[in-house]
Amino acid sequence: MATTPLRLGICLLVASSLGAADASATVFSRDGWGWWIDHGGAGARGRGGTGAAVSGYGASGAVNPAGLAGIDVSYGFVSYVGEIAHVSGGDDEYTQRQDYLPEFGGVIVLPQGVRAGILLKTQTDASFERVEPLGGEAGAGDRHITKGSGGWNRIQASFAGPALDGRLHWGVSLGPTFGTVKEDHHYDLAPGNGSDVRQKIEGRLRPAWSASVGAIAHATPRLRAGAAYGLPGSATLIQEVQVIEGSTSSHSTRGEQETPAHWTVGLWGLAHPRLSISADYGEVLWSQAETRPGAGVPAETPYENATRWGVGVEWQSPLVEGQAARWIWRAGYSESTSYVRSVLGEKITERAASLGARARAAKGRAAIDLSLELGERGDQESLGIDERFARFTIGVGYSSAEREY
Numbered sequence: 001m002a003t004t005p006l007r008l009g010i011c012l013l014v015a016s017s018l019g020a021a022d023a024s025a026t027v028f029s030r031d032g033w034g035w036w037i038d039h040g041g042a043g044a045r046g047r048g049g050t051g052a053a054v055s056g057y058g059a060s061g062a063v064n065p066a067g068l069a070g071i072d073v074s075y076g077f078v079s080y081v082g083e084i085a086h087v088s089g090g091d092d093e094y095t096q097r098q099d100y101l102p103e104f105g106g107v108i109v110l111p112q113g114v115r116a117g118i119l120l121k122t123q124t125d126a127s128f129e130r131v132e133p134l135g136g137e138a139g140a141g142d143r144h145i146t147k148g149s150g151g152w153n154r155i156q157a158s159f160a161g162p163a164l165d166g167r168l169h170w171g172v173s174l175g176p177t178f179g180t181v182k183e184d185h186h187y188d189l190a191p192g193n194g195s196d197v198r199q200k201i202e203g204r205l206r207p208a209w210s211a212s213v214g215a216i217a218h219a220t221p222r223l224r225a226g227a228a229y230g231l232p233g234s235a236t237l238i239q240e241v242q243v244i245e246g247s248t249s250s251h252s253t254r255g256e257q258e259t260p261a262h263w264t265v266g267l268w269g270l271a272h273p274r275l276s277i278s279a280d281y282g283e284v285l286w287s288q289a290e291t292r293p294g295a296g297v298p299a300e301t302p303y304e305n306a307t308r309w310g311v312g313v314e315w316q317s318p319l320v321e322g323q324a325a326r327w328i329w330r331a332g333y334s335e336s337t338s339y340v341r342s343v344l345g346e347k348i349t350e351r352a353a354s355l356g357a358r359a360r361a362a363k364g365r366a367a368i369d370l371s372l373e374l375g376e377r378g379d380q381e382s383l384g385i386d387e388r389f390a391r392f393t394i395g396v397g398y399s400s401a402e403r404e405y
Contacts, residue, residue, distance in 0.1 A: 041079050041103065042369035042393040046356015047312025048332020050278040052266025053226030055169065055216055058314065058328075058358075061107075061117045061158035063264065063280075064214035064228040065171030068107055068115040069160035076106030079369070079395030087131075087387045103395075113162030119175075121154040145186040152179025152205065167218045176207035177235075187246075197246030201239055208235035208259060222270040230262040232289065258289035260303075274316045281309040286339040303339040304347075310334035312354075323362055330356035330371070338377075350377045352391075365402055369395040 040060030044051040051063035057075075059067025081101040105119035131145050156175035163169050180203065187197040214228035235257050242250045264282030271277050286303035312332030319326045331354065338348040352375025360367040373391040 042371040042395045046330035046371035048310035048334040050280040050312045052264045053224045053268035065158040065173040066169045066214040066216045069169035075399040077397035079103045083391040085389040115160040117158040119156040143188045148183035150181035174211045178207040198244040200242040203239035206236040224268045232261040233259040260289045306339040308336035325359040328358040365399040
């Protein structure tokens with residue numbers, strides 16, 4: 001899960017966690033901790049985010065580090081993720097946001113079947129704007145308007161080892177995430193409901209470490225099963241709250257949040273020599289992660305367990321004599337639930353269909369990966385608001401030697 005995601009949630013971290021505000025007040029999914037779970041790059045995203053049992057160049061070390069074991073030539077890459085979302089509901093016709101996430105990395109093939117990978121993700125000054133109804137009869141017409149920007153960085157090192165008994169590959173990954181956030185909050189109250197409140201918040205996320213382990217079993221040459229487990233950890237946010245207007249006073253806060261364990265299992269199979277099918281299911285165990293606002297005692301987290309499943313297909317086109325490139329085509333579908341509820345107390349579901357392609361030069365070492373995801377979060381009938389989004393990824397890679405595809 002996570003992508004991932006790719007939820008770019010450090011921007012909204014202050015508003016949705018560590019006692020800054022009630023988590024139920026957050027609308028949708030870049031809320032707070034969405035960055036903690038990664039759904040991979042263009043290859044995995046084009047297959048509906050699947051990758052638990054995928055090995056080789058379509059693998060994602062972020063989903064299952066054991067997938068790097070299938071890579072036979074060292075390579076490096078740079079990719080770019082963007083999202084445009086359109087929110088509608090109630091009197092607010094729409095709110096549009098854009099988030100961008102550059103990624104850099106590579107994999108080195110070492111002796112004795114060892115693979116070492118490095119991944120750097122960085123989001124710098126990604127701006128956002130969000131409008132939320134505060135709800136309730138006493139607060140009818142009240143709105144919470146948030147504008148802000150933030151940036152975060154993740155460094156992830158992955159290692160995959162030689163196969164055990166020739167059939168079982170294993171891998172581990174470890175790395176920190178750190179960042180900053182700046183927000184302007186305006187609690188716009190309807191006439192008769194009180195005075196407006198305006199705040200400026202600056203927050204700093206101390207390095208939060210994450211680690212995961214994974215394995216892929218080759219049951220037959222045409223069937224693989226994979227599993228990955230992310231260990232729980234902790235994160236600390238220090239924030240300065242400056243009150244511009246309102247009855248409250250400026251203050252500093254410090255909060256600690258346990259980051260959740262998460263797991264994913266998946267299958268990969270060849271339905272045809274050129275057609276593969278993959279399927280994943282996973283869960284993020286937020287309900288087990290305690291929160292410690294300020295210097296207080298640990299308390300149960302307001303979050304709920306989040307689930308995600310996806311299916312995908314991948315077709316390798318034949319290499320035709322004289323053709324400049326060989327193509328791989330991908331398609332997929334995924335559904336996931338958020339770890340927070342909507343302002344109306346309803347569970348939020350995200351659904352997305354994806355398409356992707358990979359083109360590798362027939363006589364060269366360069367390749368390009370593309371993916372497009374079209375989806376929706378929530379629905380107006382049960383939540384009073386929905387969000388339609390388009391997420392795209394483009395990546396360019398270069399190998400140390402020529403390959404067949």
